[in-house]
Amino acid sequence: MLFTNVWYVAEFSDNVGETPTGVRMLGRDFVLFRDPDGQAHCLSGVCPHRGARLARGRCHGDGTVACPFHGWRFDGAGRCVQIPSQADPTGDIPAAAQVDSYPVQEKYGLVWVFLGDDPAAATPIYPMPEFENPDWRQIRYADTWACNVHWSKMTDLDHVHLPIVHGINFGGENPVRPPDHQAEQTEFGFRTKIVSTPSVTKGKWKEMRSERTKVVSRLAFMVPGFTLRGEVDIGGMDSGFKNVFYEISTPIDEENTMMRWVFFRSFMLEPENDQEHLKRNLRNIFQDKANGESILPRRAPDVEDWPVVRADREDRVMAAYWQTLRDMRRRGWQIDRVRLEALEQDGDYRVIPSPGRAENPAGWVFDEVPRCAADPAAAAPATRGVA
Ligand code: FES
Ligand SMILES: [Fe+2]
Structure with a gap:
């Protein structure tokens, strides 16, 4: 997909x-x-x-x-x-x-x-206010994941996995149950917020949060770069000590994804703390990678056919994600992989159409990839249907 x-x-x-x-x-x-x-x-x-x-x-x-x-x-x-x-x-x-x-x-x-x-219809590239801002220290990382782009997002955006995979304790009677959350539409995609009460932090980060205190995590999905932006008050609510990350996913093909991260921290800005910052983020990332690479089928089914069993308090973040894809599909932007594969098995090579094709539709050696037909109802604004 x-x-x-x-x-x-x-x-x-x-x-x-x-x-x-x-x-x-x-x-x-x-x-x-x-x-x-x-x-x-x-x-x-x-x-x-x-x-x-x-x-x-x-x-x-x-x-x-x-x-x-x-x-x-x-x-x-x-x-x-x-x-x-x-x-x-x-x-x-x-x-x-x-x-x-x-x-x-x-x-x-x-x-x-x-x-x-x-390009006129596309979601514009979002701002990254922490970039080249002296109040933030930046580090980067990249890795290839052997899973499709949607599984890469699902292993991160999904709220229900947080206590199970990453051990994030939300408190309350049932610590494995994610807290109530909503997804709210933004100019770039959608966002959500959750509050947790994690255990006291250990090691070098101890100065950040020495007591049990509420931690707010703000998560946003942005269509450009299939980006997950996370902002975590690592020192507890209103501490001002934040870990911000941008996880950017580029589909290599239907089964592999190039993952890039830009991490920022607003505390311990000295370069000697970079290793610890990276290590703490990578722990979660490797847990998600292991999940993403194990999910079957290897290719994401078309969103219309997505075979989930819905459970109590279904993750509204994932519902918003599927809805975002459905809107893109209805605009006629999804590559029709069944037709494409049939063409290429027959010795064709197809390219992604560039803006230049609008002016000059015939003057190309390689035709464009076939795409799923647009649904006229998709002309409605993208604010529809988010949970
Ligand atoms: S194949 Fe490129 S110049 Fe001949
Ligand atoms: Fe995760």
Whole structure:
């Protein structure tokens, strides 16, 4: 279950330079490179000449990426500007000698790429107020999870798992029962809040919370980057000592996900505390990874068919997540994987359509991925239906 018309994170900015970098997203191949002015570009990574992977090519310092097979050069807009084998290499370029070029924004040290053809309809990239703010210390981490993007979100967003997997004690008569919670729509997705009374913290973090005190966790799901933002008052309510994390998930394909985290803390800002900060976050992350990678089926079923048994106090956060996906599907943004697989078994290669296809629908060697039909009722605003 993969979606177009979303801003995804393709790479950390530091990893993109003036040599081509291959990235696989939504089951497709892309190439990233930086031009001599420092602007990052993202193109469909398959050459329209004879299908070579552009990520295996070179940049020659002229703002293009050259194919490794016959050296055709493509600029940041995806147009072929040079065919070395021709008598006039820069003249007489066939109109179809072009690849899709996707909008790029660099924000928060991340290369964001818009994979779709309708940027005006997409959810904009959210603010990250802690970034480059001297009151916060930042660390980063990345890992590949062998599970689909929705299982990666489900192992984190789901409130019911918190006491079972992470041992978070909510207090009350039944400590395994999550507290009441609601999901509330936001400009970027939805958010929720829960209050817990965790045990006294141990080790280096002891100064943060030496007594049992209420801890508020604010969780938000944001469509750009399939991001979970968590904000935890690690020192107890109103202490001002916060752990904030952004967990950003980029689907590699239907069964694998590139996970990136940006963590911030507002206490113990010295770099020597980074290891402890990372270690405490990774403990939860590895517990979630083990769950996510074990869930069957490996591919997320279409949301309409999602086979859950509903229980008392069903997790409203997950209900909001499925509703968000349903809205995206009804807008016609979901890739139709059954049709796509049939086409590709028959020797086709399909690409994510870029905004440039709207003006020029016919001039492409590779056709676009088939998508599930839009439902006209989906034109309703995205504020509908959240639990
Ligand atoms: S396959 Fe790319 S230039 Fe020939
Ligand atoms: Fe979790």
